[in-house]
Amino acid sequence: MSVKSTQAGLRERKKAKTMANIQLHALQLFRQYGYKATTVEQIAEAAEISYSTFFRYFSTKEDVLLIDNYDPLLVASFESQPAHLTPLMALRNAMLSGAKEMTPQELSTMRERNELVMSVPELRAAMINNMVSMMDLIIELTCKRTGREQEDLAVRAFAGAVIGVNISVMQYYAEHPEADFLALLEEALNKLEAGLPL
Template identity: 45%
Template sequence: MTSTPTSLRERKKAKTRAAIREHAMRLFEEQGYASTTVDQIAEAAEVSPSTFFRYFPAKEDVILVDDYDPMLAEAVRAQPLDVPPIEAIRRAMREVFARLTPDVWESERRRQKLFAEVPELRARAVNQMNDALELICDVIAERTGLPADDLRVRVMGGAIAGVVLAILPPGRMTGNSPLQPSDFERLVEGLDLLQKGLPLG
């Protein structure tokens, strides 16, 4: 009997979070990232500043926080256990990217443009790769039965994170080369090369 109210609450929270992010993106584009305050974003989204901070710990988190890592982790965990870790991650990426709508792709292009234009955001995004690395190592550990701090798990996780950073660094796909679904196909191909032992011949 409690599932429907919980679902309604979650949908309302998701709607509020999306509204805050959309108004923040619009203000960043119109008047610049540095010139936009949390108070302005909250006013535009018709929420209080305290509500803003319940969804995003700081202004930069509106851009830095994305929804892909949890989706990817869930998709990896759904893969059969006999699928090798890198292959499981490749399959999960294909599944997640295939579900992204045109609106989501456009939002991601806008986010990447801000990374390109605001050096401090780009630097923070690169630093955040450590969080992604920990998530990758967790799912590899789950699939292999090894501890997350096992050297083999850390090396494989670092290699996968390196492929992501090498092919899709924050802010790279902008300007005359806007982010496209095919860019993520390159990422999947990069993981395929890693799985095959990086043949260069």
């Protein structure tokens, strides 16, 4: 690994940690005052950043709950998976690797974010839009790995299935805070790989 890619990886991790810190303070305020009553100014003050710095990480208050900075880490992990693995195996390994690196605090914050998103109708609708962007990313990664075209229905169905698994795991984790997120994600992805037998 080059020094340049190592530095880029460190920058991405630092950015992810700053975003997680902002989200943590935002969630505390949402608990105290409610989502709608909490302002960006309050979030910035609680996170000890400037109002303008907030917008370097999030475009809107809504994005505090919907966006994280783990996509570049997922991409890097996916692209480093051995070539003989199927796209699903490579994606599963990359996703599980990312989840394993999350601290208990980050997992707790993610669960609380999911819980709030699922309970506020406008956030839930926005989350679906966010998942469509994630699906596009999976399509792009899969096409790059397999040499297939982005219009290929099989690739799109594959990406949609992975996103569906993610949504189901996120919802379950929001409703069952005692659950082990990593175990849930691994079990759900294994079921998908097995053809989802019922």
